[in-house]
Amino acid sequence: MGIRSYFYKDIAVDLGTANTLIIQDDKIVVDEPSIIAVDKSSNKMIAVGKVAMQMHEKTHDTIKTIRPLKDGVIADYHAAELMIQGMIKMLHKKKFNFFTPFFNKIIICIPSGTTDVEKRAVRDSAAHTGGKEVYMIYEPIAAAIGIGINIADPIGCMIVDIGGGTTEIAIISLAGIACDQSIKIAGHAFNKDILDYMRKQHSLLIGERTAEQIKITVGAVWTDLKNPPADYSVHGKDLMTGIPKTVTVNYREITASLEESAVKIDNAVLKALEMVPPELASDIYKNGIHLTGGGALLRGLNKRLHSLTNLPVHIAEDPLQAVVRGTGIALKNIEAYRSVLMS
Missing domain, CATH: 3.90.640.10 (ATPase, substrate binding domain, subdomain 4)
Incomplete structure (x- = not known):
């Protein structure tokens, strides 16, 4: 292994409201709750991830816990940077011991309804961790890649990704989102x-x-x-x-x-289906709906959506990791997926 390939690593990041996952060399190397604990007087981070979660709602006057993301986007820019840096330090300790690597490329996934200002906040936070090239990919597209769908095919597929902060519903065809819905119910x-x-x-x-x-x-x-x-x-x-x-x-x-929130997801799914062009609707009728994200594990959700739409509903094999695995595949084959990446 050359010195450049050892120190200049590429990573894929699923920066989620509830959990953050990082893939490197096709392996999930970080899977931690998206939370930090800071010292109130110095504003310095004292814990990140699982350790900070153990402190959550148990702190005293000198410590506070912060969730940097809300509804799928960065709500606290400074805390988000501290969290990402803290999680990358975990990666350093696992793989690099005394040396700090640089990152040639970082791909980070974002909700499909993210504004330009929110994209800039994500990009800047990732860049400040040492990434030379920072790319972003929409979560539903990453989820589709992660469950094995060839997004470049002229065949419509419907993804319902229920994360911690948002539910992303997208109809994907020809490596793009034909129509989508993003709601802050998850x-x-x-x-x-x-x-x-x-x-x-x-x-x-x-x-x-x-x-x-x-x-x-x-x-x-x-x-x-x-x-x-x-x-x-x-x-x-x-x-x-x-x-x-x-x-x-x-x-x-x-x-x-949970009924009131579940109805809102029902309505978003129906609204997305109403927007689908006829030829893509035919594909979705054959292929059904694919559920990803932690919300896919809610008991009976597949039966509920099948009853609502009369479409086949498939739960991803590992719904919690579908988005980050898709982001990792895009990282590994960056030229093939360049059309769905944003810089």
Whole structure:
């Protein structure tokens, strides 16, 4: 291996609202929550990723946790830079020991509804980590590449990518997005729905992490499940007495709590389908809808969308990693995918 190829590495980044993943040399080398902890007095980062998440909602007066991304885009520019730098340092420790590599190319994925100002913020944050060339790719296109679709074919495919901050719905053909919808209803909105439900129905105050765990354990958007999850015990604080207590919930309760947000995703899918040209509609009728992102794991979502559209609905084999794997493939074959990359 030449010295240049050793020190000048290329990376692909899925900078998500909930999690950030980095691929290098076809391997996922970083998979961490998109959060940092900082010292309030010095504003210096003291933890990033999983370690910072362990501190979340448990901090005292001298420490605060920050999620730099909101609704799929950078909300706190300084914190985003610190987070990306911190995660790249993890990569350095794993692969380079005492040496800090440079990056020839960085490809980072962004929501399809990103504005020019938001694109510039992403580009600048990535460039400040040492990237010589920074490219961006839209998340639905990266997801399609990641699940094995040849996006250059003149065949329409429909991607519904439900992440932490946004749901991206796109009809892709000839290496472009023919029509799309991007809504700010996704994993974090579901967490908030659960948090609000527990407060209103059970007078139980819970935190964001507990709401996330409820969603993972018993979350569903369809009441007629063949293999329903077992009831789940939720620990929180009684709003009336302030004393810790436990409440048991079942998946049907959580389905009801998520209904309003699920309907918004339904409507966005229908709106995207209404925009589809007739010939592409024929392709989608044959090929169906492909679900990616963490939201694809919500129990019954495929049945719900099939009932709504009468189309086949396919859940990606590894929906959480579809976007970053597609970004990694684009990085490896950059000339072949140059038409879908933005600089």
